[in-house]
Amino acid sequence: MPSHSPAPLVSLTWTDHVTGTEGYLVVDRLVRGVSSGGLRMRKGCTLAEVTGLARGMTMKEALHFDPEESRTRYIPLGGAKGGIDCDPRDPDAYGVLVRFLRAVRPYVENVWTTGEDLGLSQDLVDRAAAEAGLVSTVQAVYPLLEDEGDARRRLADAFAVVVDGIGLEELVGGCGVAESTLAALDRAGVAHSGTRVSLQGFGTMGGATARFLSEAGLTVVAVADLKGTIANPAGLDVEALLTARDAYGAVDRAALRAGDQELPAEAWLGTEAEILVPAAVSYAVDAVNQASVRARWVVEAANMPVLPEAEALLAERGITVLPDVVVNSATNAWWWWTLFGDVGPDAEEAFRYTRRSMRALVDRVLERAAADGCTPRAAAHALAADRLPVMAERFGWYGKGVGHTGRGPGRGVG
Template sequence: MTAAAPLLSLTWTDDVTGRQGHLVIDRLVRGVCSGGLRMREGCTLEEVTGLARGMTMKEALHYDADDPAARYIPLGGAKGGVDCDPQDPRAYGVLVRFLRAVRPYVETMWATGEDLGLAQDVVDRAAAEAGLVSCVQSVFPLLDDEAAARGRLADAFAVEVDGIGLDELVGGCGVAESVLVALDRAGVPRQGTRVCVQGLGTMGGATARFLARAGLKIVAVADVEGTVANPRGLDVEALLAARDAHGTVDRAALRAQDRQLPRDAWLSVDAEVLVPAAVSYAVDSANQARIKARWIVEAANMPVLPDAEELLARRGVVVLPDVVVNSGTNAWWWWTLFGDVGADAQEAFAHTRRSMRALVGQMLERAEADGTTARAAAHAIVADRLPLIAERFGQRR
């Protein structure tokens, strides 16, 4: 898929701290675009631009033109990013001021929400303080019944499963289903297949839970404090219960047989599946040589650099791309708001699994038929769908 210039690209500088925030609108469909807001030290305009382009792809990938019962119609892609450590005491003030600065875009065209470094409740609180009705209010004019839709979404965000919110789980459900599809297509038994997860935050934690419950063995997890490993399998539920708000595990919860390894040890863990679920640009051309896994499943956005992916492909390592793998959270928001699913966990999980199984299967079939990588196949599917979306609903670049 050839990258074109985004429709809108702006950088804001906070007059209090000097911190910068970025907003990139890659494409509008029906006058609206969708994409989360992240906060991390070192976030750049280039990063946000790539993420916005990825959101355009995720929206297109989940458009099913052949399902007459589907209520959700795709939006365009966008992304926001703030260059600030979310644990900085000044971070919340920076977030409020950024949202106040970009308020006209949120009100009219940019639907946003949680992303790396920001939980949804924090985004909602900051949006309200910035004078916004909702961080997704630009979508409201597209709804048949706004009150019912907003109530449905609020109810869905109140649902918890075993102590974890449904909004935190659906993304991991989609990542886990991507892994299971790859294993099933390769004829690899699920039971005992070893997995390493880098990042035990919202996405990584939920992925680890779903994979463990599917019979896979989580042999290592990594957070900012280091890598925790056990070749016999970690107690995933105990680790999830011992996390703080930023996904860091309290080491007091580890068992005697659990090993504490250096922070970058997750790269070389003996496992069939590696799930980078934290920061972007985690796998580069140098450290990719340490990876032993057969599959890398991108739960994070842009964790594998292009040159690293090329080298991995030469070694027979399959990278399942972020634009497909981690698209479940975004899709669930809109399935719920538009009414394709209700505020029910099992309904949401079933819909996510069906959608991801079909999408990942189509991507891998296309890659095999074309003799390309999974990412190239995903891009080809998007290239097929975008003209159809533009023809049916209009777009702006």
């Protein structure tokens, strides 16, 4: 069996017969017959973008597989991704989403577990999936569970957990990004207090990341949303901004304090800060605008926010990019840790497990980078390449389960 897939296993383009909108599904790899990866909706989404994201999901799954660990119940899946070229605020967007899910229903039922990603909330995906006739957006994994009923109750209970007004499913991803950042700071001997952070995006991932970094003692000095950049060299009131944001992560400017500044949208990139966190869109940092970056670390909370040519130029200037396949992988992993029973529906247990897992992963990646004299991204790719053949040998590409007819609604995976 080959150790890697030179091309995606499945790559398809869908055209909506009502609006002409295009959507894409890419299954990069299967493990035990199943793949994992969210569904995004944004104007300008392309097949190439979804293909790259699907490959990234393969690596995220592989990086959370420890061949020597026998205590965990979760066995990684393959990587996949879906995307729809549509503005999620378009009045026709929900209808497009439902029709896309109807079209790819056989894949969701059998090989592709999915859920919220950029532009979509989990509640919206669940509602559209039910209208499309699906049992759940993760029903393909049900045949792999020891006790499906118990697993589904555990995941539903976890989604019901709210911490200070924010759902646990939103917070876990930010916890993982924050812990990745703290691990890098600790290895470099940099104190948390006084370390400044600038973020692009204040939605699910960006907002949760800002909260955990602020709680760890770092100072969030800039946040960019759909309206522009909010900055304060003395530090922003993260909790006040979180309370004042809407469903798209845009902050009500009436909540700003004296000293908070409103700057152009791109100002987040060149803010005086040690940590830069692109947590919104792909391709945010390119070969031109990377020249504005003054930070020491760029932490990829979003998927594919730094273009390869930009990363090479940043590296030449001594700026380290912590890659998305590591940094934002906790969101996906938490779904499976919970569904398979490695963690229960408890916030503190989820945060402890996430912090321990992400710190161990970041440490492995940075140690490999130091040993090989390469970037953290190259080190992460090398670790994934080591593990994929082991996964293929132990579990195979195709499982015995070919479908499921379970009962009731379920949750998805991003």
